[in-house]
Amino acid sequence: GQQLNQSPQSMFIQEGEDVxxxxxxxxxxxxWLWYKQEPGEGPxxxxxxxxxxxxxxxxxxxxxxxxxxxxxxLNISASIPSDVGIYFCAGLRGxxxxxxxxxxxxxxxxx
Amino acid sequence: GAVVSQHPSRVICKSGTSVKIECRSLDFQxxxxxxxxxxxxxxxxxxATSNEGSKATYEQxxxxxxxxxxxxxLTLSTLTVTSAHPEDSSFYICSAQDSNYxxxxxxxxxxxxx
Numbered sequence: 270g271q272q273l274n275q276s277p278q279s280m281f282i283q284e285g286e287d288v289x290x291x292x293x294x295x296x297x298x299x300x301w302l303w304y305k306q307e308p309g310e311g312p313x314x315x316x317x318x319x320x321x322x323x324x325x326x327x328x329x330x331x332x333x334x335x336x337x338x339x340x341x342x343l344n345i346s347a348s349i350p351s352d353v354g355i356y357f358c359a360g361l362r363g364x365x366x367x368x369x370x371x372x373x374x375x376x377x378x379x380x
Numbered sequence: 381g382a383v384v385s386q387h388p389s390r391v392i393c394k395s396g397t398s399v400k401i402e403c404r405s406l407d408f409q410x411x412x413x414x415x416x417x418x419x420x421x422x423x424x425x426x427x428a429t430s431n432e433g434s435k436a437t438y439e440q441x442x443x444x445x446x447x448x449x450x451x452x453x454l455t456l457s458t459l460t461v462t463s464a465h466p467e468d469s470s471f472y473i474c475s476a477q478d479s480n481y482x483x484x485x486x487x488x489x490x491x492x493x494x
Contacts, residue, residue, distance in 0.1 A: 302483065311386070311473045311485035312424070357423060359483075368414070368483060372423045 275358050275371025282348055283379050290356060290374040291342040298360035298369075301334050301341035306355045306373075315356075316343070348378045382408050382478040386486025393464055393493055401459045401489045403474030409454035410476035415447070418471040418488075430457040464493040 273292045282288060292301070300319055304312035316327050318334035318341060325332055331344045341360075345352055358371040383406040393399050403413055411432045416424040428449055429437040436449035446468075448460040457476075461468055469492050475485045 304485075309389075309471075309488065309490065311384075311475075311488045314482065314484070317482065361483075368426070370423045375421075 273358055273360055273369055273371040275374060277374055278372065279375040279377070281377045281379065284348060284350060286348055288345040288348055288352070288376060289342060290358075291340060292358035292360070292371045293340040294360060294369075295339065296360075296362060297338040298362045299338075300361035301332070302359040302361070302368075303330075303332050303341070303343045304357045304359060306357060307353075312357055345376075348376075350378050350380050352376060353378050382476070382482060382484040384474065384476050384484045384486040386474055386489055388489060389487060390490045391492070393491070395465055395493055396463055398460055398462045399464055399491060401461075401472055401474075401491075403457045403459070403476065403486050405455045405476045405478070405484075408476075408478045410457075410478065411454060413451060413457040413474055413476045414483075415449065415457075415459050416473045416475070418473060420471075424473060427459075432457075461491065464491070466493045469493045 273294045275292045302317050303315045306312040316325050316332040321338045322336050323334040329346045355373045355375050357373045361368050385404045387402045413430040415427045417427050418424050426439050427442045430449045430451040432451045432454050438444045451457040471488050473488045475483050
């Protein structure tokens with residue numbers, strides 16, 4: 270099925286640095302979701318966005334639902350070693366049963 | 381919050397045997413559950429949508445006779461990998477939609493076919 274275009278694929282940063290990743294699509298989505306997945310585990314929801322233009326924070330994480338409804342970004346401020354993992358964006362469209370995932374951004378944080 | 385329990389977390393089986401994976405919504409009812417497959421360093425690929433009381437909807441390219449899905453109750457969906465082969469080895473993850481339209485994932489099942 271159609272996937273979202275997520276970038277960057279991977280990031281290697283120093284502890285304390287800020288991180289930004291984004292997802293784009295040619296299709297409109299009703300909801301954008303950001304998940305974090307650690308090795309051998311299922312994805313865990315970080316932030317959910319329901320309205321175009323919505324900006325939502327969860328601790329050091331901030332995400333926005335693009336005005337065009339075709340994109341979203343996730344920022345992580347002041348990264349720490351436990352931020353390591355793979356971050357996935359996901360978009361919901363139609364009757365909200367149609368969920369598509371980005372390819373993921375693999376984040377490595379050096380202490 | 382919503383909790384989805386997936387079992388087993390790891391399974392090793394012999395080629396040609398079948399393996400059943402369970403996905404349970406513990407504190408909510410889920411009329412719809414989803415099954416994903418994930419290869420190393422790749423994203424989640426939707427395999428099928430499991431609908432309570434009716435047939436599952438499979439994504440293009442997914443063999444319905446090989447990946448049997450049963451959603452017999454509002455809290456349980458099962459995925460059975462029939463006549464497993466080494467190429468079926470993968471990480472399988474389920475998710476369920478709760479009443480607030482949130483999607484909660486299970487912890488995944490690592491299947492190794494030897």
